[in-house]
Amino acid sequence: MPELPEVETVRRTLEPHLLGRRVREIYIYLERIVKKPEVAEFRRLLVNRTIETVDRRGKYLLLRLEGNYTWVIHLRMTGQLIHTGERLEDRHLRLAFLLDDGTWLNFIDMRTFGSMYLLPGDRLDEIRGLKTMGPEPLSSDFFPADFHARLSGSSRPVKTVLLDQTVVAGLGNIYADEALFLAGIHPARRASFLSENEAERLYRAVIDVLRQGIKNRGTTFRDYVDGAGKSGSNQFSLSVYNRSGQACLRCGGEIEKIRLGGRGTSFCPRCQK
DNA sequence: TGTGTCACCTGAGCGC
């Protein structure tokens, strides 16, 4: 599932192919992927506009276009954005963009949760997820004290709080479980009960697991591929996620799986207190 | 206002 490291890897692999390019034609096979504006206006605004930057905020890709427009893409659960020489033949191809150099940007999404927007740069606040998004965990304005304060303000389980994009941007189920294991914190602990020391351990762990995920070019269990269609390798470096019933790599105890906030949550009951 | 639950979706895996 695309979380921050996966979206960042997609961004990095697409950037050299998209910078300075213009969309020549758009093929839309599933209109509801386009959330704003109306499909006809989306098409009119996007065609022949030069892509000036390829950025990321949390799990959103932000393609800045000439004329101060931003093309916003969220991959949600199974979205793939793949640059190719030919249009891909795939039953889950939802949109295809022919670029001015004759190459293609394919948007494949099996479960069709993905979303696209095209808005003037000063109207990005119309996307609620962007407007309310918390600090970027790999940026210089993410501080332990602020992170602790955000945790302290919630009585929810700490795992649930880590998934809240208004608290910290970009974490999903995989990296939240991994960060909690690295920090030695039980996922069901009330966030507001974490000590300053524990919050700082978790802060470091969040940064570490995200950096490792980027270094390994993302985690591929089934659907995720980068902008070139290649799988990541971080699934071979995970400690707890998708390892329930197996031995903990640290203590040898059995990894357990519970549900928190409706999400499967893997952890080591011996190592995480 | 904070929190929990559900719907959106499709395919894989499982039991019968």
Added chain:
DNA sequence: TGCGCTCAGGTGACAC
């Protein structure tokens, strides 16, 4: 072999 059920999870909407 085929059917039905459950599970996977990011986010917004809704209820309390």
